[in-house]
Amino acid sequence: MLDSGEPAPPPVPGCVVRKIQRRQGDATETAIDRLAEEVPVAMRYNGRSFAVMMATPCDLEDFALGFSLSEGLIAHAGELLDVDVHPRVEGIELAMSVSAGAAGARIDDASLRKLPGRGGCGLCGTRELEDVVQAPAPVDATLVFDTGALRRALDALLLHQPMNAATGATHAAAWADSEGRIRRVREDVGRHNALDKLIGAMAREGDDPAAGMLLISSRASYEMVVKAARAGIGFIAAVSAPTALAVELARGAGVCLVGFARAEGYNVYTFPERLRVRP
Incomplete structure (x- = not known):
């Protein structure tokens, strides 16, 4: 419970408020501070676990779609059929359904990530060097x-x-x-x-x-x-x-x-x- 003598700041999505002790020089005061949320988010495809990412629990449907595209688990947005967001005691589960032809429908022990993906790292859990440096295809974008x-x-x-x-x-x-x-x-x-x-x-x-x-x-x-x-x-x-x-x-x-x-x-x-x- 917050009891710092000052009103709680207005809510901001993805943030929580906590009571802190602020010190400046020899002066000390109790204050309210905002902190960014960071929770484990489990990515599951057609019932199969793929990765756990540390993320801010906002815009999770966008996260599910963008992650699936970035990881090559779907070729286009239409292959992601459904996203169910399930709060768990340990974090949040994103249960995704993808079409049968999508790569996300063929996850096996050789393709899933074995470690959680930390918030600052996009490669955690990648087990082989050849899985890391994969040059993307040239983009069709020449706008000046x-x-x-x-x-x-x-x-x-x-x-x-x-x-x-x-x-x-x-x-x-x-x-x-x-x-x-x-x-x-x-x-x-x-x-x-x-x-x-x-x-x-x-x-x-x-x-x-x-x-x-x-x-x-x-x-x-x-x-x-x-x-x-x-x-x-x-x-x-x-x-x-x-x-x-x-x-x-x-x-x-x-x-x-x-x-x-x-x-x-x-x-x-x-x-x-x-x-x-x-x-």
């Missing part, structure tokens, strides 16, 4: 964006992260149109989860992945580039740095990759001709 559109999207990104504003503990993946207007955002304690949720939301709404830009509040690691490319996204702007492997895979997949993206400047690592400078 104006630098002004990228700046507008970056300027607006923080305003679309209520969970992070409340807790300072979550990542965001955002989808902006060619004018730099942010259309969709998903947040999560895991950067990979946030991107999966966004991909799921875009697939559900029928967005054209080649018609806009992806903004991520994290670094652009190998897995983030692969997930985006598999979804058909051809432009990624990461607030932090890319890795060398991410740059090489982006080049091979035809993805324009921007790192250290800020409104005042950025680095373009691949296909700079797809970011047009306007006076």
Whole structure:
């Protein structure tokens, strides 16, 4: 029970409030703080367990769809027939039904992940090296964006992260149109989860992945580039740095990759001709 002498802050999805002791110098006070939720989310396909991800329990239907697409367990959104969300004592179970022809209907002991996927890792539970570095197919996305559109999207990104504003503990993946207007955002304690949720939301709404830009509040690691490319996204702007492997895979997949993206400047690592400078 909260009893700090101050009213509880208004609720924010994906957050909980807790009483804390705040110290500044020699001063001490009791206060109320918001914390990002993080729970185990079990992914099951046609009754078969595949993975357990540590995630923020919001937008779980989008997570189910985006994860299934990113992991190659379904080829398109229509192969995910149903998603049932089952709260459990230990966490949340996403019971998914996929069509008989989908890869998710053929999960066996050789394909399932043997470890839970941590919020900061997209590879936990992958057992073989050849299962890790899998270059995505080239994307069919050659749209040229104006630098002004990228700046507008970056300027607006923080305003679309209520969970992070409340807790300072979550990542965001955002989808902006060619004018730099942010259309969709998903947040999560895991950067990979946030991107999966966004991909799921875009697939559900029928967005054209080649018609806009992806903004991520994290670094652009190998897995983030692969997930985006598999979804058909051809432009990624990461607030932090890319890795060398991410740059090489982006080049091979035809993805324009921007790192250290800020409104005042950025680095373009691949296909700079797809970011047009306007006076």
